[in-house]
Every structure is written in structure tokens, then in C-alpha cells.
Amino acid sequence: MSFKLLHKDSTTRARAGVLRTAHGEIQTPVFMPVGTQATVKTLTNEDLLAAKAQVILGNAYHLYLRPGADIIKQAGGLHKFMSWELPILTDSGGFQIFSLAVLRKITKEGVDFQSHIDGSRHFLTPEKVVEFQKLLGSDIIMPLDECVKYPSSRDYIEQSLKITHDWASRSKTALAAACAGGEGSPNLMFGIVQGGSYLDLRKRSVEELCGIGFDGFAIGGVAVGEPEEILREVTEYTAALLPENRARYLMGVGMPLDMLKAIAAGVDMFDCVVPTRNGRNGQAFTLRGELQLRNASFKSDFRPIEEGCGCYACRTYSRAYIRHLFNTDEILGLRLVSLHNIVFYVKLIASARQAIVEGRYAAFLKDFMDKREEKA
Amino acid sequence: MSFKLLHKDSTTRARAGVLRTAHGEIQTPVFMPVGTQATVKTLTNEDLLAAKAQVILGNAYHLYLRPGADIIKQAGGLHKFMSWELPILTDSGGFQIFSLAVLRKITKEGVDFQSHIDGSRHFLTPEKVVEFQKLLGSDIIMPLDECVKYPSSRDYIEQSLKITHDWASRSKTALAAACAGGEGSPNLMFGIVQGGSYLDLRKRSVEELCGIGFDGFAIGGVAVGEPEEILREVTEYTAALLPENRARYLMGVGMPLDMLKAIAAGVDMFDCVVPTRNGRNGQAFTLRGELQLRNASFKSDFRPIEEGCGCYACRTYSRAYIRHLFNTDEILGLRLVSLHNIVFYVKLIASARQAIVEGRYAAFLKDFMDKREEKA
Numbered sequence: 001m002s003f004k005l006l007h008k009d010s011t012t013r014a015r016a017g018v019l020r021t022a023h024g025e026i027q028t029p030v031f032m033p034v035g036t037q038a039t040v041k042t043l044t045n046e047d048l049l050a051a052k053a054q055v056i057l058g059n060a061y062h063l064y065l066r067p068g069a070d071i072i073k074q075a076g077g078l079h080k081f082m083s084w085e086l087p088i089l090t091d092s093g094g095f096q097i098f099s100l101a102v103l104r105k106i107t108k109e110g111v112d113f114q115s116h117i118d119g120s121r122h123f124l125t126p127e128k129v130v131e132f133q134k135l136l137g138s139d140i141i142m143p144l145d146e147c148v149k150y151p152s153s154r155d156y157i158e159q160s161l162k163i164t165h166d167w168a169s170r171s172k173t174a175l176a177a178a179c180a181g182g183e184g185s186p187n188l189m190f191g192i193v194q195g196g197s198y199l200d201l202r203k204r205s206v207e208e209l210c211g212i213g214f215d216g217f218a219i220g221g222v223a224v225g226e227p228e229e230i231l232r233e234v235t236e237y238t239a240a241l242l243p244e245n246r247a248r249y250l251m252g253v254g255m256p257l258d259m260l261k262a263i264a265a266g267v268d269m270f271d272c273v274v275p276t277r278n279g280r281n282g283q284a285f286t287l288r289g290e291l292q293l294r295n296a297s298f299k300s301d302f303r304p305i306e307e308g309c310g311c312y313a314c315r316t317y318s319r320a321y322i323r324h325l326f327n328t329d330e331i332l333g334l335r336l337v338s339l340h341n342i343v344f345y346v347k348l349i350a351s352a353r354q355a356i357v358e359g360r361y362a363a364f365l366k367d368f369m370d371k372r373e374e375k376a
Numbered sequence: 377m378s379f380k381l382l383h384k385d386s387t388t389r390a391r392a393g394v395l396r397t398a399h400g401e402i403q404t405p406v407f408m409p410v411g412t413q414a415t416v417k418t419l420t421n422e423d424l425l426a427a428k429a430q431v432i433l434g435n436a437y438h439l440y441l442r443p444g445a446d447i448i449k450q451a452g453g454l455h456k457f458m459s460w461e462l463p464i465l466t467d468s469g470g471f472q473i474f475s476l477a478v479l480r481k482i483t484k485e486g487v488d489f490q491s492h493i494d495g496s497r498h499f500l501t502p503e504k505v506v507e508f509q510k511l512l513g514s515d516i517i518m519p520l521d522e523c524v525k526y527p528s529s530r531d532y533i534e535q536s537l538k539i540t541h542d543w544a545s546r547s548k549t550a551l552a553a554a555c556a557g558g559e560g561s562p563n564l565m566f567g568i569v570q571g572g573s574y575l576d577l578r579k580r581s582v583e584e585l586c587g588i589g590f591d592g593f594a595i596g597g598v599a600v601g602e603p604e605e606i607l608r609e610v611t612e613y614t615a616a617l618l619p620e621n622r623a624r625y626l627m628g629v630g631m632p633l634d635m636l637k638a639i640a641a642g643v644d645m646f647d648c649v650v651p652t653r654n655g656r657n658g659q660a661f662t663l664r665g666e667l668q669l670r671n672a673s674f675k676s677d678f679r680p681i682e683e684g685c686g687c688y689a690c691r692t693y694s695r696a697y698i699r700h701l702f703n704t705d706e707i708l709g710l711r712l713v714s715l716h717n718i719v720f721y722v723k724l725i726a727s728a729r730q731a732i733v734e735g736r737y738a739a740f741l742k743d744f745m746d747k748r749e750e751k752a
Binding site: 037038039041042043044045046062066067070071074075081082083299300302312316317318320321324325327328330331332334335336 | 413414415417418419420421422438442443446447450451457458459675676678688692693694696697700701703704706707708710711712
């Protein structure tokens with residue numbers, strides 16, 4: 001069994017565990033920085049290790065288009081290509097095919113689309129996507145699914161679920177076939193629960209996927225534009241249905257408080273582009289709320305982004321200096337705030353884990369919310 | 377005396393020395409990375425220290441406009457503002473006023489111009505420029521001068537020289553006045569030799585400036601579009617006229633071979649935007665010539681930029697990976713090649729110094745030229 005549950009919080013559903021992968025163990029709950037194109041934007045591996053990142057994400061859709069299978073194969077896989085030695089989870093690209101690609105057409109067989117980069121035509125099946133993720137050498141493979149937008153009709157989601165579940169089953173078979181003859185698969189595979197905002201469809205999805213059997217389960221089709229209450233309702237409802245002895249991953253979420261509330265609902269794993277994307281726009285995360293460092297109010301604020309943070313940006317530079325970098329379009333600004341935000345996210349979730357282990361998660365969550373009420 | 381000559385090469389005019397500043401000693405010859413806007417583009421101070429940079433440049437024109445005197449003053453000077461503890465040389469901004477600013481008008485009194493950023497009107501005098509560099513806390517102050525474009529008529533340059541020399545004299549007086557009462561100036565000031573491509577005017581400029589007396593001398597008005605032969609002729613001619621017991625700084629030069637030939641002519645200090653600017657365009661410097669890493673020929677080249685380089689980029693990533701970063705517009709690519717190029721430049725000039733100390737500079741220069749003939 002790849003996942004081991006170590007601690008359960010007494011007053012919430014929060015849990016601490018460890019997920020074993022071919023490139024090492026991941027202590028959960030965990031935040032996974034997003035390295036869509038084989039790079040966590042602006043940061044080196046050294047930066048990520050200093051931030052204590054345990055696992056990063058890659059994206060099969062993007063890597064399939066650039067650099068492409070041929071170069072990844074010659075490099076000896078994604079870990080070698082990007083010189084990252086810790087675990088990598090690769091998203092199948094379902095979300096990207098449905099958000100970036102053009103002229104896409106879904107059939108039972110797979111998805112036909114044109115690249116958002118050069119318009120080239122591609123046809124991907126669940127089997128091809130697994131094969132590509134095997135080639136990447138992903139530690140945690142996500143099967144191809146349809147990530148349905150919000151809002152969608154119940155009818156549409158019911159039809160879509162059938163395809164997603166069929167693809168999940170075919171993906172599992174494809175991985176088993178690819179690993180046949182070896183001693184089991186070095187790659188884990190997670191099932192992705194869909195069902196939109198319809199709780200009974202979420203339940204059906206959990207049942208179908210549990211029937212197929214996976215190393216972990218993701219809650220997909222969230223953070224796609226739905227109201228916050230629906231995100232929380234779907235997360236709490238779905239997490240409670242998932243088997244206790246498997247890791248639970250809430251895809252694409254999110255803001256710090258969303259993650260901490262999801263942890264209270266029993267979620268173990270998170271990824272989100274917010275710390276780097278917002279960082280490149282000058283937004284820095286702190287325990288007392290977000291700061292927009294482009295603002296003139298920081299022009300002679302010589303404090304670090306966050307007192308006591310300990311990241312290189314906070315140890316070395318002031319808000320005033322970083323504001324100057326943004327004001328003069330200097331790339332170092334993007335880098336420093338991205339670094340700080342990744343450190344903040346990783347540390348926040350690691351602190352949440354510590355609180356769970358020490359049986360004080362509810363107090364931790366309350367304290368986090370109280371601090372944000374105070375002025376930054 | 378701030379400059380101490382330690383070694384003279386036996387077969388060339390190359391020399392090794394040490395320049396003492398308020399923030400420490402600089403071993404010469406030295407390459408000084410350019411941090412125009414209080415940042416060496418894409419790099420942190422940690423990166424610069426790892427590259428063994430001994431001194432960096434700031435630019436008074438840019439820093440005067442942004443963040444401006446008020447913020448620098450509140451920060452306690454440029455060193456504190458950018459958290460850089462080693463020496464800083466600040467250019468007066470003469471070059472920028474004449475290349476970037478609009479509607480400039482030079483009078484004997486000073487220069488009237490509009491900011492290239494917001495069109496705001498400014499009038500700078502040599503005294504104001506010294507005062508601002510004092511406020512920056514620059515270790516090496518450059519006086520305001522007119523950097524004349526190439527080609528310019530002899531008449532124009534003669535007229536311009538009178539102003540430049542008058543401004544040099546006023547700058548020295550202004551620095552002395554600013555330091556009156558203290559135990560001498562903690563800031564060194566260099567004179568800037570102008571005179572275009574007219575050797576007799578260069579000679580006149582050297583004589584005038586030596587008459588005023590400075591802690592070192594810069595050869596200015598080069599690398600402004602003149603042919604390579606003229607750059608070399610002016611450099612060799614002027615360097616030979618300068619006093620032996622003062623540091624010599626060739627402004628804005630240049631390409632690796634240009635620097636090494638200038639060292640053979642007796643130059644001690646260099647600055648150039650090429651390693652970072654070209655690095656951001658994907659051009660990497662190596663002992664076997666330049667590589668354009670955007671090229672498709674590198675897409676499955678899994679060697680480091682330069683074998684044995686030892687910089688973080690070369691220790692960690694391949695040409696193929698960096699090519700992928702440029703191909704996907706990822707900021708990390710700009711950062712990695714900038715880092716490699718700064719390491720290359722600093723190390724190249726440090727190696728030149730070592731060769732001088734060991735009395736083998738001519739062989740070092742020949743070896744450098746031979747290697748570049750071979751294929752990268």
C-alpha cells in the first residue's frame with residue numbers, strides 16, 4: 001500500500017500520513033508547487049529544495065506539445081530532463097485540453113484537438129496519455145478525464161461521467177499492461193472524481209472509481225469558477241466518501257484558507273498556480289493576509305515581506321526594494337515574490353501537518369483565521 | 377593611495393593590482409556586473425557572491441529617476457537599499473542622458489533633459505550628480521561628462537571636452553566640499569577621459585584630468601558604435617598615457633576578447649551589459665565561443681552549457697533543458713544563462729589576473745584565442 005495514515009485529528013477530519021513513491025516519501029498534507037512546463041516558474045530546483053518542496057507537478061498536455069515525447073525519451077524521462085530527483089505528479093492535461101486547446105472534440109474513444117501553440121492537430125486517448133506519463137516517469141499518474149466547466153447541466157455531466165469512468169478504467173488497464181512482466185508499477189495512479197456540483201453524481205463517481213481501484217483519489221472539476229460555498233460543499237461531501245487508506249488530492253485548490261478548510265475535511269494533497277502566478281503580479285502571501293507589493297504604500301517600507309519568514313527574499317530584501325523591482329519591470333521581483341509565496345505555501349501546509357500530529361488542528365485553523373482579521 | 381600595483385606582466389602591459397574602497401578591496405583586473413536599476417538583471421546578491429563578483433555597478437541617472445533620492449536616503453544609501461555589502465561603482469548617467477533622455481540641452485552649467493520614463497523635466501549639474509552619488513554611498517563616483525557619439529566632428533569634440541573637463545573639476549570640488557570636516561572622502565572619484573577617436577584630443581584629456589587629480593581614470597566615449605580597430609587604438613593609446621599608480625577603467629567594454637586585449641594594454645576594470653542582456657536572449661558565453669541556446673540544434677543536447685564550468689546552471693541543467701525554457705518563454709531560462717554568463721565573465725577576468733601574477737599573460741591570451749578557433 002502506497003499510502004499510510006499516521007494521525008487523525010480528534011475534532012476535525014484532518015489527517016496526517018505518508019505517501020510512498022518511486023522517488024521517495026511525501027509527508028501529507030502537502031502542497032505541491034506547479035511546474036507546468038517542467039519548471040516552477042522563475043525558480044530553480046535549489047530554490048524548491050530550500051523551500052522544502054517534497055513533490056512538484058508537471059503537465060502532460062504541455063510537455064506532450066513541448067519539448068515532446070522524443071526529447072523527454074532521449075533525456076531519460078522528466079526527472080532527468082529537469083534534474084529533479086524528488087517525486088513528480090503529472091496531470092493528464094484533461095484540464096488544459098478543455099481550457100487551452102481549440103476545436104476539441106470528445107468521443108468515447110478519446111479527444112481530438114488543436115494545439116494552442118501552433119494549431120497542430122492531435123488525437124489523444126486515455127491509453128496514449130498513460131503511455132506518455134510512463135515515458136515521463138511520473139511518480140503519480142493522473143488518467144485522462146473530462147474536466148467539466150461550471151455551470152453545466154446535470155444531463156451533460158451524467159454523459160461526461162460515463163466517459164470519464166470508462167477512460168479511468170482503460171487508463172488503469174493501460175498502466176498494468178505497460179508494467180506487465182515487472183514487479184508491479186513504479187508509478188502510482190489516482191482516480192479523478194468528477195460530477196460537478198451534483199452531490200449524488202459525485203457519490204456515483206466515487207463508487208465507480210473505487211470499484212476500479214486506484215492508489216489515491218483526486219477531487220477534480222473544482223476551482224473551475226464555481227462559488228466558494230459549492231467548492232467547500234463538494235470537497236467536504238466527496239472527501240468523506242473516499243476510502244480512508246488512500247491519499248486524497250484536491251486538484252487546483254487554492255487559496256490558503258481553502259486549503260486549510262479542505263484539510264479539515266480530510267484532504268491530503270494540493271496544487272495551485274496561485275503562489276507563482278500571483279507572485280509574478282506582485283502579490284505576496286503572509287499570515288496576516290496578502291500584500292500587493294506594486295502599491296505605492298510600500299515604496300519606503302523597509303520591512304521584509306513577512307517578519308520571521310526565513311526565505312531568502314525575506315532574509316535579504318525589503319518590501320521597498322521589491323516594490324522598486326516591480327516598478328521598474330525587473331525580473332528579480334517576479335522571482336523573489338514567487339520564491340516567498342512557494343515557501344509560504346509549503347510551510348503553511350507543513351505547519352498544518354504538525355498541528356494534526358500534535359492534535360490541535362482546530363485551534364491551528366482558528367488561529368490562522370484570527371490572524372488574517374488583523375491588519376497586515 | 378587607493379590603488380596598489382602588485383604585478384606587471386613582462387611581455388605585455390598587463391598588470392595586477394588591488395583597489396581599496398570603503399566596502400573592501402577589489403583585485404584587478406576585474407569585471408564588474410552591471411546593476412543599472414539596483415539589480416543585476418534576474419540575479420540575487422547570493423548569485424553574484426557565488427559568481428565571486430567583487431564589485432557591481434549602479435547607474436545614477438536611472439536611480440535618480442527611480443526609486444529617487446528620497447527613498448534611497450530613507451533606506452540609508454544604495455548598499456542598504458539593495459542589501460549589497462561589497463563595493464559599488466556608480467556611473468554618473470552621462471551616457472544615459474545622452475542615449476535615453478529626450479530633448480536634452482547641454483549648457484556650460486549642466487544638462488537639461490526629460491525623463492525617458494514619464495517625460496518629467498530635470499536639470500542636472502555636475503554638483504548635483506556628485507551630491508546624489510554621495511547620497512547613494514557609492515564607493516567609486518563617476519563625474520558627469522558628455523559621452524559623445526561616434527562619429528563626431530573634431531570641432532564638436534573639442535568644444536565638448538572643455539565642458540567635460542570643467543565638469544570634472546567642479547565634480548572634484550563638490551566631492552571635497554561634501555566631505556569637508558571628515559577624514560578625507562570615503563568615496564573614490566575617477567576622471568573620465570573623452571576625445572572620441574582623435575588621439576591628440578585623448579592626450580589633451582588625459583593631461584587635463586591628471587592636472588585635476590583623481591583616484592583612478594576611466595576611458596569613456598568608447599563602445600559607442602565605432603569600429604573595433606578604433607576601440608583598440610584608442611584604448612591602447614590612452615591606457616599608455618595614464619599614470620601607473622592609478623586604476624584604469626574601460627567603460628562599457630565588452631566582448632571577452634576585447635577585454636583581454638585591453639588588459640594587455642594595461643586596463644584594470646571593465647563593465648558591460650552583454651553577459652546579462654545577451655543571456656536574456658539565449659546567448660551563452662563559453663571558452664569555445666558563444667552558443668545561441670534558442671537554436672533547434674540544442675534541443676536534444678544534454679551536455680551542460682560548458683563542461684567544467686561549475687556554475688549552478690552548468691552543474692544542474694542541460695542545453696536541451698535551457699533551450700526548452702527559451703522555447704516556452706520561461707523566465708528561468710533568462711536567469712540561468714545570465715547566471716552562467718556572469719560567472720563566465722568574472723572567472724575569465726580572474727583567470728587573466730592569475731596569468732598576470734604568474735607572468736604568463738601573453739600565453740594566456742594566445743590560448744584563449746586558439747580555443748575560440750575550435751568548434752564549440
